[in-house]
Amino acid sequence: xxxxxxxxxxxxxxxxxxxxxxxxxxxxxxxxxxxxxxxxxxxxxxxxxxxxxxxxxxxxxxxxxxxxxxxxxxxxxxxxxxxxxxxxxxxxxxxxxxxxxxxxxxxxxxxxxxxxxxxxxxxxxxxxxxxxxxxxxxxxxxxxxxxxxxxxxxxxxxxxxxxxxxxxxxxxxxxxxxxxxxxxxxxxxxxxxxxxxxxxxxxxxxxxxxxxxxxxxxxxxxxxxxxxxxxxxxxxxxxxxxxxxxxxxxxxxxxxxxxxxxxxxxxxxxxxxxxxxxxxxxxxxxxxxxxxxxxxxxxxxxxxxxxxxxxxxxxxxxxx
Amino acid sequence: xxxxxxxxxxxxxxxxxxxxxxxxxxxxxxxxxxxxxxxxxxxxxxxxxxxxxxxxxxxxxxxxxxxxxxxxxxxxxxxxxxxxxxxxxxxxxxxxxxxxxxxxxxxxxxxxxxxxxxxxxxxxxxxxxxxxxxxxxxxxxxxxxxxxxxxxxxxxxxxxxxxxxxxxxxxxxxxxxxxxxxxxxxxxxxxxxxxxxxxxxxxxxxxxxxxxxxxxxxxxxxxxxxxxxxxxxxxxxxxxxxxxxxxxxxxxxxxxxxxxxxxxxxxxxxxxxxxxxxxxxxxxxxxxxxxxxxxxxxxxxxxxxxxxxxxxxxxxxxxxxxxxxx
Numbered sequence: 001x002x003x004x005x006x007x008x009x010x011x012x013x014x015x016x017x018x019x020x021x022x023x024x025x026x027x028x029x030x031x032x033x034x035x036x037x038x039x040x041x042x043x044x045x046x047x048x049x050x051x052x053x054x055x056x057x058x059x060x061x062x063x064x065x066x067x068x069x070x071x072x073x074x075x076x077x078x079x080x081x082x083x084x085x086x087x088x089x090x091x092x093x094x095x096x097x098x099x100x101x102x103x104x105x106x107x108x109x110x111x112x113x114x115x116x117x118x119x120x121x122x123x124x125x126x127x128x129x130x131x132x133x134x135x136x137x138x139x140x141x142x143x144x145x146x147x148x149x150x151x152x153x154x155x156x157x158x159x160x161x162x163x164x165x166x167x168x169x170x171x172x173x174x175x176x177x178x179x180x181x182x183x184x185x186x187x188x189x190x191x192x193x194x195x196x197x198x199x200x201x202x203x204x205x206x207x208x209x210x211x212x213x214x215x216x217x218x219x220x221x222x223x224x225x226x227x228x229x230x231x232x233x234x235x236x237x238x239x240x241x242x243x244x245x246x247x248x249x250x251x252x253x254x255x256x257x258x259x260x261x262x263x264x265x266x267x268x269x270x271x272x273x274x275x276x277x278x279x280x281x282x283x284x285x286x287x288x289x290x291x292x293x294x295x296x297x298x299x300x301x302x303x304x305x306x307x308x309x310x311x312x313x314x315x316x317x318x319x320x
Numbered sequence: 321x322x323x324x325x326x327x328x329x330x331x332x333x334x335x336x337x338x339x340x341x342x343x344x345x346x347x348x349x350x351x352x353x354x355x356x357x358x359x360x361x362x363x364x365x366x367x368x369x370x371x372x373x374x375x376x377x378x379x380x381x382x383x384x385x386x387x388x389x390x391x392x393x394x395x396x397x398x399x400x401x402x403x404x405x406x407x408x409x410x411x412x413x414x415x416x417x418x419x420x421x422x423x424x425x426x427x428x429x430x431x432x433x434x435x436x437x438x439x440x441x442x443x444x445x446x447x448x449x450x451x452x453x454x455x456x457x458x459x460x461x462x463x464x465x466x467x468x469x470x471x472x473x474x475x476x477x478x479x480x481x482x483x484x485x486x487x488x489x490x491x492x493x494x495x496x497x498x499x500x501x502x503x504x505x506x507x508x509x510x511x512x513x514x515x516x517x518x519x520x521x522x523x524x525x526x527x528x529x530x531x532x533x534x535x536x537x538x539x540x541x542x543x544x545x546x547x548x549x550x551x552x553x554x555x556x557x558x559x560x561x562x563x564x565x566x567x568x569x570x571x572x573x574x575x576x577x578x579x580x581x582x583x584x585x586x587x588x589x590x591x592x593x594x595x596x597x598x599x600x601x602x603x604x605x606x607x608x609x610x611x612x613x614x615x616x617x618x619x620x621x622x623x624x625x626x627x628x629x630x631x632x633x634x635x636x637x638x639x640x641x642x643x644x645x646x
Contacts (some may be wrong), residue, residue, distance in 0.1 A: 011571045058345065069442070073636075100537075118633070118636075118637070121639050122637045122640055124634075124637065124640045125584065125640075126635045127580075127584075128580075128581065128584050128636055129633070129636065131581060132581070132629050132632045132633040132636060133629070134577075134629075135577075135625060135628060135632065136625075136626055136629035136630055136633065137629075137631030138625055138629075139622060139623070139625030139626030139627070139628070139629055140626055142621065142622035142625055142626075143490075143622040143623060146622065147621075147622070198552060250452065250455065253452065254452065257449060285376055293464070295460055295463035295464045295468055296460055296464070297460070298456045298457075298459040299456060299457045299460025299461065299464075300460075301456050301460070302452075302453040302454065302455070302456025302457035302458075302459075302460070303453070303457065305449060305452060305453045305456065306439060306445065306449075306450065306453035307458070309445050309446070309449045309450075309453075310439075310443050310445055314443075314576070315446075
């Protein structure tokens with residue numbers, strides 16, 4: 001038992017050390033890297049990916065870690081695009097900010113509801129159900145936007161895209177605030193504990209009298225809401241809705257899965273996902289600052305996943 | 321669901337009929353599109369469905385079916401397709417011979433498979449994450465090789481014999497692309513159903529623990545599965561680039577989700593819920609006629625996507641209905 005703790009502790013240290021090495025490396029190599037403005041900028045640009053990865057994390061916690069039969073929400077990127085389109089179209093047709101925000105969030109939750117219904121009631125594999133829903137989202141987005149950029153300008157959007165207290169971006173504050181709320185709800189509440197129990201061993205959770213269906217379904221609703229919030233953020237950052245949000249899907253999956261190596265027991269956590277998202281953000285930012293072509297970014301992300309997951313599975317094997 | 325594949329002889333229950341959801345869906349849609357449009361049932365249209373939609377996705381889905389049958393998943397099938405296409409077109413573009421181009425294309429796809437095999441069988445990374453890593457690295461390789469994603473077109477006047485042979489050629493009244501697809505299907509059907517390797521793959525997928533404890537060469541088989549899947553996807557990539565006479569970076573990923581969808585639609589066909597070649601092909605056919613049929617009844621591109629999504633969703637809902645009591 002002490003050996004086990006020692007081993008995973010080493011890995012956790014290892015991933016944090018990797019984060020630190022990359023951070024310090026860029027701080028030395030790129031003069032503009034370790035500046036408050038730049039760091040806030042990275043957090044700002046990680047806001048969309050972060051919120052979506054939180055949604056994915058909640059689903060993975062509730063569904064279990066097996067990517068095929070466990071929880072996964074492939075519709076998140078499509079949901080983001082759809083919610084942003086809903087916001088932009090309403091905003092452009094003259095609706096107020098409140099209505100547009102409510103409609104965008106409602107469309108996100110509606111997508112989450114369809115996922116929850118498909119997974120819990122119809123018992124479709126989450127991988128497949130959310131895959132189909134992703135296609136539907138992408139299609140409805142196309143219907144709304146005709147595959148074109150829909151410009152949206154409003155006071156709320158410019159407020160969101162602007163600077164808040166201390167001259168730091170508002171989205172950065174919002175990302176940290178959402179992370180804080182979710183950490184409280186998932187990591188520090190009875191509901192969150194039950195969600196982990198349901199994901200960890202569904203039959204045991206059911207035998208212990210937990211409302212398994214409600215927790216699993218709820219995780220998809222939270223994920224849908226995250227998609228809606230991400231949509232509003234994206235509308236603010238891009239001044240409306242632009243096609244191509246679907247490309248984010250794999251980055252979301254990577255962030256949520258990478259996050260588990262930042263946790264003590266190698267399970268997905270909100271804080272771990274936040275660290276993973278920031279890690280990816282700093283990597284991209286640092287490469288830009290030292291003028292490495294952006295073509296390398298996805299390759300480095302790929303190597304990173306393989307490295308982290310490879311060492312994790314190595315440690316897991318020694319643990320068992 | 322996990323052990324039901326052992327109960328081969330149980331009498332059918334009414335609920336079991338629900339598992340024919342994909343079949344009913346396919347027949348229903350076929351009849352509907354035939355009645356609703358005058359063009360759907362024409363020989364020219366059906367041929368175009370088979371050549372443009374069915375053959376490439378069908379070949380790629382074979383690889384996906386093999387990997388899923390072995391209990392894994394391969395997210396890098398699009399990468400293998402792209403790499404094969406890149407190698408094939410690049411060699412032709414610099415004036416290499418047809419055989420050299422074909423060999424380079426297949427070798428490039430196999431290289432992707434070897435990377436996956438090492439990651440999964442040697443380093444024991446879960447297939448989903450290993451192949452996701454391969455997919456990301458492949459994206460970088462493709463962007464670096466093409467200056468950020470510029471397609472490679474072959475200039476006119478190039479000896480296009482190979483394209484005419486693969487892309488538009490017709491042998492015995494059947495397009496060559498379909499012959500290739502038929503050959504690949506037959507090969508995989510035999511491989512999965514009639515060879516020792518195939519039987520071991522099925523065991524590996526149905527009960528990995530059983531496979532290991534009975535002393536089957538699990539690692540070697542896993543490696544072979546990923547290499548074979550990448551290889552067949554390389555064939556799909558070559559057929560696809562021969563049809564459009566160019567290499568388009570990152571084009572293969574468009575097939576990834578359809579291949580996963582087709583394979584899993586196929587798994588609902590049997591009582592055991594395992595992937596099978598025939599089921600996958602039905603899934604591919606279903607996706608193909610939906611895309612084509614919705615186009616013919618005049619739905620715009622946007623509504624086609626909505627319609628495809630909803631139809632797949634309904635098929636899944638019906639097909640998974642029979643498992644509800646399991």
